[in-house]
Amino acid sequence: AQSVTQLGSHVSVSEGALVLLRCNYSSSVPPYLFWYVQYPNQGLQLLLKYTTGATLVKGINGFEAEFKKSETSFHLTKPSAHMSDAAEYFCAVSAPTGANNLFFGTGTRLTVIP
Amino acid sequence: NAGVTQTPKFQVLKTGQSMTLQCAQDMNHNSMYWYRQDPGMGLRLIYYSASEGTTDKGEVPNGYNVSRLNKREFSLRLESAAPSQTSVYFCASSEEERLNQPQHFGDGTRLSIL
Numbered sequence: 001a002q003s004v005t006q007l008g009s010h011v012s013v014s015e016g017a018l019v020l021l022r023c024n025y026s027s028s029v030p031p032y033l034f035w036y037v038q039y040p041n042q043g044l045q046l047l048l049k050y051t052t053g054a055t056l057v058k059g060i061n062g063f064e065a066e067f068k069k070s071e072t073s074f075h076l077t078k079p080s081a082h083m084s085d086a087a088e089y090f091c092a093v094s095a096p097t098g099a100n101n102l103f104f105g106t107g108t109r110l111t112v113i114p
Numbered sequence: 115n116a117g118v119t120q121t122p123k124f125q126v127l128k129t130g131q132s133m134t135l136q137c138a139q140d141m142n143h144n145s146m147y148w149y150r151q152d153p154g155m156g157l158r159l160i161y162y163s164a165s166e167g168t169t170d171k172g173e174v175p176n177g178y179n180v181s182r183l184n185k186r187e188f189s190l191r192l193e194s195a196a197p198s199q200t201s202v203y204f205c206a207s208s209e210e211e212r213l214n215q216p217q218h219f220g221d222g223t224r225l226s227i228l
Contacts, residue, residue: 009154032215034215042219042221042222043118043206043219043221043222044157044204044206044216044219046216102159102215102216103156104157106154106155
């Protein structure tokens, strides 16, 4: 079975500061990992995903995440926060085979302080 | 580009009433999904459809039915609404062959059951 834990339901950063949103996963098989972003009153948008290959994954809007198997982590980072990054971010995990198995974390709301 | 379109955006029902949530995508995707999002929780899969004419249960299918009318449209029906079904419902689609990697979401239907 797969699951994800997002540490910190709310994160605040100053504009221009580093963004770090934490995600740890549990999986009995090598996982596929995803980050989604949700802006107010909108659906989710896929930011980036890791399936196989390079462990550092680059996504849209300057975000990236690194798959660390030894730490069972897939933290999302951005070097410099922008006001437009304020949103809710969801980490999700699935297994490489089978359907009906994408499990979402509970989300982290990012606030960017001007 | 319309992407994934959901109707209605808001709805208030009384317990026991029925309604259908509509979803259409214009990206020629094979896979479509229905999720619900509740406060403090990630998205949970209700039903999905790998292709026209096929549907399968997700994590929380009880109380719902779906129809994959054609490649574009995937509807969700509540036959007898219950207060526990108060939620925000999202439809999603994916061009990925592998299931359960939703890429494009609609803006959601906010449903309240009184």
